[in-house]
Amino acid sequence: MRLGFFASGNGSNMQAIIDACRNHTINAVPVLLISNKADSGALRKARAEKISAHYLSSYTHSNENELSDAMLKLLIEHDVDWIILAGYLKLLPKKVINYYKGMILNIHPALLPKYGGKGFYGKRVHQAVIDAGEKETGITIHIVDEEYDRGKIISQCVVPVMDGDDAESLSKRVLEHEHVFFVETLRKLCNGELVI
Ligand code: GRF
Numbered sequence: 001m002r003l004g005f006f007a008s009g010n011g012s013n014m015q016a017i018i019d020a021c022r023n024h025t026i027n028a029v030p031v032l033l034i035s036n037k038a039d040s041g042a043l044r045k046a047r048a049e050k051i052s053a054h055y056l057s058s059y060t061h062s063n064e065n066e067l068s069d070a071m072l073k074l075l076i077e078h079d080v081d082w083i084i085l086a087g088y089l090k091l092l093p094k095k096v097i098n099y100y101k102g103m104i105l106n107i108h109p110a111l112l113p114k115y116g117g118k119g120f121y122g123k124r125v126h127q128a129v130i131d132a133g134e135k136e137t138g139i140t141i142h143i144v145d146e147e148y149d150r151g152k153i154i155s156q157c158v159v160p161v162m163d164g165d166d167a168e169s170l171s172k173r174v175l176e177h178e179h180v181f182f183v184e185t186l187r188k189l190c191n192g193e194l195v196i
Helices: 012-022 041-048 064-077 094-099 123-131 167-190
Strands: 002-006 029-035 052-055 082-085 104-108 136-143 153-160
Touching: 002 012, 012 029, 012 041, 012 167, 029 041, 029 064, 041 052, 064 094, 104 167, 123 167, 136 167, 153 167
Parallel strands: 002 029, 002 082, 029 052, 082 104
Antiparallel strands: 104 136, 136 153
């Protein structure tokens, strides 16, 4: 399996997956990163790993059709099998979603369908969980369709909310679990233990 990442931020989930591919925990090869932020940690990490890394956004391509074509060109040139959204804050263009139907995974730092959808990203997710007085939150890995956080759920893991947590401490705990859980889910997917 050849993995193509989309990431906007720090890229720590991407890095965890790359490490797991390199040490053969996951039977896959990371081949491409597309980021919509020119100065993202994800771009730096992918370059340091010698993975083909590209900045594509509405600034580099103001026309949505041209942006989709540029993304698809890279994905096809790199023979990407699975697209992994690892903290990508934009909706993928419809053309890309249709071309890779059922082969795009996203990680969301909450137990969907709760605390998902437009506007639920970063600390806002964890703040909403705390404001609601939840005792548990978690992680969801799902197939991506044309709506934010709505595609078929393939795996979930529960993470406790502790007394005295704020959005910062909760996001830190969830992120640590994400690194392990994303790797574990991909490991199962790539060796056929998990069938979608
Ligand atoms: C993670 O919390 C992920 O669930 C969300 O964005 C964050 C990305 O973190 N979609 P990183 O860029 O992998 O460090």
